[in-house]
Amino acid sequence: QSVLTQPPSVSASPGQTVTISCSGTSSNIGNNYVSWYQQVPGTAPKLLIYHNNKRPSGIPDRISGSRSGTSATLGIAGLQIGDEADYYCGTWDDSLRATVFGGGTKLTVL
Amino acid sequence: EVQLVESGGGLVQPGGSLRLSCAASGFTFRTYNMNWVRQAPGKGLEWVSFISGGGGSIYYAESVKGRFTISRDNDRNSVYLQMNSLRDEDTALYYCTRVPDNEPGGDYWGQGTLVTVSS
Numbered sequence: 001q002s003v004l005t006q007p008p009s010v011s012a013s014p015g016q017t018v019t020i021s022c023s024g025t026s027s028n029i030g031n032n033y034v035s036w037y038q039q040v041p042g043t044a045p046k047l048l049i050y051h052n053n054k055r056p057s058g059i060p061d062r063i064s065g066s067r068s069g070t071s072a073t074l075g076i077a078g079l080q081i082g083d084e085a086d087y088y089c090g091t092w093d094d095s096l097r098a099t100v101f102g103g104g105t106k107l108t109v110l
Numbered sequence: 111e112v113q114l115v116e117s118g119g120g121l122v123q124p125g126g127s128l129r130l131s132c133a134a135s136g137f138t139f140r141t142y143n144m145n146w147v148r149q150a151p152g153k154g155l156e157w158v159s160f161i162s163g164g165g166g167s168i169y170y171a172e173s174v175k176g177r178f179t180i181s182r183d184n185d186r187n188s189v190y191l192q193m194n195s196l197r198d199e200d201t202a203l204y205y206c207t208r209v210p211d212n213e214p215g216g217d218y219w220g221q222g223t224l225v226t227v228s229s
Contacts, residue, residue: 002154035215037155044205044219045155051212088155090215097169099145099157099214 003028004089006102013110016079020105022072022089028100032092034072036065039104040085048087049074076107084109112136112218114206119223122196130191130223132206140164140184143209145216146191148202148225156202160209161189174200196227 005023012018022034036049047056049065052072062077072091076083089102118130132144146158159180160169168180179192189206203224207216 032214033212035213037215039155044221045215046219047213047215047217050210050217056217086154090155090157092214096172098171099147099160101155101157101215104154 002103003093003096003100004091004102006087006089006105008103009106009108011108011110012079014079014081017075017077018079018107019076020074020087020089020107022074022102024070024072024091024100026070027095028070028091028093029067029072030070031094034065034067034089034091036072036074037088037090038085039088045088079109081109083107112208114208114218114220116204116206116220116223119204119225121226121228123229124197124227126196126227127192127194128196128225130193130204130206130225132189132191132220134187134189134206134208137208139187143167143211144182144189145207145209145214146180146189147205147207147216147219148200149205149222150199150202153202155215157215158204159191160214193225196225198227201225201227 033051037045039045052067053065064075093100113135177195182189203222205222208218
């Protein structure tokens with residue numbers, strides 16, 4: 001059971017917008033930056049969002065992140081077939097003194 | 111270009127040991143913290159251990175505390191994970207990641223090295 005809670009799966013059609021939630025507590029999301037990672041099957045995870053809402057170089061602006069209280073959200077607009085992947089949130093937990101990840105959300109683009 | 115290349119994985123019996131290595135290049139290694147993160151087959155990401163740039167701060171997941179030891183050699187631009195008393199549940203793909211301040215998961219990930227614990 002993961003410290004951060006994500007929905008197991010989401011789906012949407014090409015061109016649509018999808019959001020993926022990540023729920024935590026005051027000791028993790030509520031007090032630390034949140035990151036989001038994309039993992040295409042068979043490949044290593046890739047950083048999509050850091051510091052709650054910043055995009056690394058090369059990540060398009062149709063990818064967005066936000067944090068409110070003890071929850072965070074990843075948004076992907078203008079969905080493409082290539083967006084099909086597993087998505088993970090992650091942050092530091094002050095109580096556990098550990099990096100914690102969500103259980104992952106499988107995005108299906110129908 | 112930042113590169114992280116893990117090695118040292120393999121098949122080991124329960125109770126055995128392995129030492130993983132991660133060779134880094136393309137950045138000033140000693141100025142970055144480093145993580146090991148693992149992923150069991152078909153499962154999600156699990157953070158394993160963290161070491162600060164100078165090696166003075168180290169953290170472990172509860173699941174590996176007392177069995178795994180992280181270390182680094184800043185002259186060799188490498189980070190290591192010594193794994194002892196291995197269990198079936200340690201079977202996973204082990205990634206090393208570069209960890210900037212306040213980015214605890216890692217901004218760059220290697221391709222991973224597979225550890226299989228089985229009799």
